[in-house]
Amino acid sequence: HDLPGGHAGWVHKSMLGDVRAIHGSMMYAAPSDRGKYIYKFDDETDVVAMGCQGPFVKIQYKGTVGWSNMICSNDRTTCV
Numbered sequence: 001h002d003l004p005g006g007h008a009g010w011v012h013k014s015m016l017g018d019v020r021a022i023h024g025s026m027m028y029a030a031p032s033d034r035g036k037y038i039y040k041f042d043d044e045t046d047v048v049a050m051g052c053q054g055p056f057v058k059i060q061y062k063g064t065v066g067w068s069n070m071i072c073s074n075d076r077t078t079c080v
Helices: none
Strands: 026-028 037-040 048-053 056-061 064-068
Touching: 026 056, 037 064
Parallel strands: none
Antiparallel strands: 026 037, 026 064, 048 056, 056 064
16 A cells, blocks of 8 residues: 555555445456446445555455455444
């Protein structure tokens, strides 16, 4: 994830707590919001984080793997 000062950093997924797709977000077939979308999340939904590329997170939802750039991994507040 981008950090202040242009630095990049990583956090192991075991440290994230709940990972959720934000209400209204899309799951895409590739890490781009210009590509084919697979699914639209109608509500804040638990997903499994599998990796990342730029601002996109590779996620799994109900056995389907795709990409989204609207993910929340804060287990202390809601994503809304």
